[in-house]
Amino acid sequence: GEDVEQSLFLSVREGDSSVINCTYTDSSSTYLYWYKQEPGAGLQLLTYIFSNMDMKQDQRLTVLLNKKDKHLSLRIADTQTGDSAIYFCAVSGGFKTIFGAGTRLFVKA
Amino acid sequence: GAVVSQHPSWVICKSGTSVKIECRSLDFQATTMFWYRQFPKQSLMLMATSNEGSKATYEQGVEKDKFLINHASLTLSTLTVTSAHPEDSSFYICSARDSVGSGGDTQYFGPGTRLTVL
Numbered sequence: 001g002e003d004v005e006q007s008l009f010l011s012v013r014e015g016d017s018s019v020i021n022c023t024y025t026d027s028s029s030t031y032l033y034w035y036k037q038e039p040g041a042g043l044q045l046l047t048y049i050f051s052n053m054d055m056k057q058d059q060r061l062t063v064l065l066n067k068k069d070k071h072l073s074l075r076i077a078d079t080q081t082g083d084s085a086i087y088f089c090a091v092s093g094g095f096k097t098i099f100g101a102g103t104r105l106f107v108k109a
Numbered sequence: 110g111a112v113v114s115q116h117p118s119w120v121i122c123k124s125g126t127s128v129k130i131e132c133r134s135l136d137f138q139a140t141t142m143f144w145y146r147q148f149p150k151q152s153l154m155l156m157a158t159s160n161e162g163s164k165a166t167y168e169q170g171v172e173k174d175k176f177l178i179n180h181a182s183l184t185l186s187t188l189t190v191t192s193a194h195p196e197d198s199s200f201y202i203c204s205a206r207d208s209v210g211s212g213g214d215t216q217y218f219g220p221g222t223r224l225t226v227l
Contacts, residue, residue, distance in 0.1 A: 088152070
């Protein structure tokens with residue numbers, strides 16, 4: 001079946017850039033999403049990209065999509081302690097949206 | 110953006126009682142809503158897909174008689190945990206699909222409900 005994989009942890013220093021990577025198997029995915037989950041809260045939609053795009057930038061967030069390699073990344077510029085959270089990659093190719101296991105981002109002051 | 114609410118945000122109940130959790134899409138209509146369960150430090154586990162006006166579709170291993178789902182309107186779905194036991198304690202999150210918006214079939218999530226069964 002379809003699968004979405006992410007590394008489990010990422011640790012960065014405050015002010016550095018964070019890059020969270022995601023790979024997926026379903027080549028028919030049309031929309032790809034990044035969600036953020038803070039402790040004890042639901043998932044907050046950060047951004048999404050359509051499969052015919054290579055890049056999308058939104059303030060400190062940059063999403064890169066390599067459709068050939070089925071690789072999606074989220075870059076957070078000037079990472080702050082408030083960015084510490086779990087980041088979920090999700091892909092949607094029709095009725096079902098498949099979520100990755102989430103990457104826990106630690107930001108060291 | 111689209112807002113999804115859940116109520117209650119947390120609930121403590123005795124073993125054997127039933128608990129109802131509500132999920133509402135506040136500013137859009139959602140023909141499809143999803144119920145997830147999340148254990149501490151783990152990812153989301155999809156429990157069921159709730160379609161307005163029809164029966165929910167449960168994922169393998171999820172007891173439909175244990176977790177009753179009702180999607181009576183385009184803005185409300187409910188999950189009832191029947192005869193709750195301590196092993197049902199978890200964080201339950203709903204999401205609603207906005208099929209009309211520009212972001213494809215984007216799912217918007219509620220804030221979650223933490224259930225503790227004593």
